[in-house]
Amino acid sequence: MKRIRFKGLGILSIALMVVLSACGGNNNNNKASESSAPASSSTPKASESASPSADAKPVELSIMWWGPDARHEATLKALDIYSQQHPGAKFKPEYLAWDAFWQKLPTLAASKSMTDVLQMDAAYIQEYVSKGLLEDLSDIDLTGLVDPAVVENLKIDGKLYGIPLSQNAQGVAFNKAELEAAGVDLPQKDWTWDQYFEWGKSAKAKLPEGKYAVNDTSNLWDWYQWYQTGNGGKPLMTDGGKTFNFDKDLFVKYHSALADLRAAKAVPPADQQTAFLENDPAGDPMASGVVMTRGATTGSVGALEQLMPGKVDVVNIPVGSAGGGWAQSTIFLSVSTHSKYKDQAKAFVEWFITDPQAGEALGLTRGIPINPEIYKALEPTLEQKDKLGKKVYDISVDKALPFYPIAAGYTEWVDTYKATMEGVMFGKTSIEDAYDKLNKLGQDIAAKTK
Amino acid sequence: MNALRPRWSRHLALIVFSLLMVYPIIWWLGASLKTAPEMNLPTIWPSTPIWENYSAGWDFSPSPHTFAHFYANTLLMEVGNVIGGVVTAAIVAFGFARLKFKFRGFWFSILLMTLMLPGQVTIVPQYILFNRFEFTDSYVPLILPHFFGGGAFFIFLLVQFIRGIPKDLDEAATIDGASVYGIFLRIIFPLIKPALVTVAIFTFIWSWDDFFSQVLYLSSVDKFTVGLALRMYIDQFEVQWGQMLAMALLSVLPSAVIFFLAQKHFVEGIATTGIKG
């Protein structure tokens, strides 16, 4: 035979099916047997598994977080302090950047090897809680550390799955220097949505050619949700995703207002708008000097300030009858349900927001510390970027609505919203068609969640 | 041959073409010397080059290690990958290209099939597998696959090259009493040298780039590769652009040097050694 033939694809698939039926069976059994299998990321002795006793024996805890390098350095320092205070306590730290963290975590969850302690984000916590991967931390006593109202607000089905680390809030950053230079009135606290759209038009008229006052936020789902909830509508996903509330009137009203801005050329054209990439020095709508405003949070405004030092100021998200924006913790420390050292992990997590030495080491690397006493000690050391972050919080907190996260199962909807609304921006889809498509998908997901 | 005579027109064409190809790299060098606010300016070169981007980037503050440590890690891994890949791919390819055995066609189809299934759906089961054998946070899951034939791409590549070698050579050796192993070692192996160099270079470059497996399998910082360290610069909001671009540019250099040193072997292939047939 001179030629290697491509025969046997058929045989091959049959062969595979046979192999598979065996494998498939195995897979279902994994669940039971694996809960007792050792997690490979730590090297514990099996006999040492955590006892319910409160007095936690020092062990090696694995811990994982994401962040920029200042956070890594500060956290490593804090871990050292913990080890000094608790002789014998050791850590196996793992730190990554945001993208890598969220790419890796599902794989760790699939192999039941999540770290004992892990940093969590409000955007994802529901997904992980709904699959039973995070330990209930309700019995940790947070009195005097965290405002009880905040704790209540963070509970999912009455239980607390993540210890809040910092205050966060959503606002709008604006280019104060350039707006003043162009003689534009600066945005004022508690501006309404109508004022926001109007300001977008009038400010644009005073700005030089090629510059815009506001973005075309059509493809950002959270902006629409702020509009819907701010104007008295329900959050998009309620009951843990079992109900999907997509208000057609508000949707059409909001997107018609944006369509007006597009028609009046008061927002960047679609091909320029979709090219923006926040926090990219050349691609950021504000840092590139093209747009005068954009959404920013307590946690993210500092990065913007570093790209355009001395030019940034902040205001809150436009408000409706019900309020506007949100002000809440979005970064947490959670404990994995697969951890064998839950008590030690819980003790550590509590220490993390309590200990003054730790607070000093951590500084503002995770935003404004949730513990008022720690924050007070740090206040004199605030830099301009931190002050801006604090201002976003202060300016938003009185009108703020709760933070409505993506419910489990809805990341797909969020991505579809973006692609669909870009169709509207490029004039290829009508607002009504977009509504129908997104509503159908949302209702389908809600039906599946039941 | 006339091609050996240097011709100015050809030089000119090559110079223009090469510059066109590397123009974006020149932009990259410029950008790596800029401050973040300067980066949205259209100028290629910064007014005052920030060489600290290189020194600070090299020190890599999130860990006690400098990039030197990550380069050492990566190179160590690469040595294993390249040796494993080149040797085993050649052996397997010879089997497929020159030997006749039962189900050869079947196994070759399977080999190609492993290339067609996107890795995204096998990586999690594979992770679970390695995790069960406690090989995570080590280089084993990254190096080991290279010792099993180096992957279907390279096996297929070498099969094609071996099939391009006249069989008269094998035949002559057989008559001289050489075994299959003798044919492989003394005839085929030397003749596919250009292809083996290609395999070596590609293994090197592609393992260097294989971020997704590295991020899954390596978790402690002291085991980090260059690629992993680089990604640390890009967080959700805060990106240290200058340092990131500087280190990313440096990270390409080893591959470029390896390529530069190895590429002359394409020229010395069979063509200059000649076939004494």
Added chain:
Amino acid sequence: MNTKVATTSTRRTLFRISRKSGESNLHGYLFISPWLIGFLLLTLWPIAQSFYLSFTDYSLLASPVWTGMDNYKRMFFDDADFVQSLKVTFTFVLVSVPLKLFFSLMVAQLLSKSMKGMSLYRTMVYFPSLIGGSIAVSILWRNMFGVDGYINKVLAVFGIEGRGWISDPDSALWTLILLNVWQFGSTMVIFLAGLKQIPQELYESASVDGAARWRKFYHITLPMLSPVMFFNLVLGVIGSFQMFTAALIVTRGGPMHATYTYALFLFEKAFKHFQMGYASALAWVLLLMVALITVLNFYVSRFWVFYETDGGGRK
């Protein structure tokens, strides 16, 4: 120089010899054993798993739940993104594979000559392929093809008004195709190695016969290079169907899913939307499509690929 006129008898002799010793199978399996063992040990199980998972609802975060053919039904009857990603991917494959093959063969021809400074040229031309999927590529490409990018500046010199090439749904995919072709180095290197394997004697005797350069290219280079060309074609198709990194880091699949390639779609389902079961089904459908095309490729190759082993060739 008659090396390429391998006779059928020599070929048979070789096999007869090994068969006579009764070790043909043993030798064969011994040689492929490194791969075979690796396959059975490391690859078979994950592949089988992914096949099983394609019939389940599997979020990665919880155990898979058997759903039968649901994933496959959803794909074909109820998923506009699936159709869109197919459209994007087929366009990408059909344009970029031939373009890259042609381009890299031409450049390889140019770079295969021995000449002063050739090492440097080769390295420079290869450089874009070295940077691969580095995050720097995304910044770079946006700087080239953005609204204020260099391409538009060049166009402006000629009085043409550009646009945001990378963010316009009508042109975004084409910038990715261009990026893919710009990184033609690997294909070119394989051609280069192939060119160097062609015995110089063939060209020399053809020169004696007074053959023109293009005739030499057509009658010697192309047939002698055909196995390598075939390799580049098959692997180019397989690789392009899985195109992913550039779409992820440069355009993130947008705008309007204009660059939502099949592999990116699959990746997002697997790791972002927590639908690994559906992603696995997508992967197996991709495998089936690519396998069919590859079988076709192998079939057609009989008519144009020339192996020394076969004896004879295009005259």
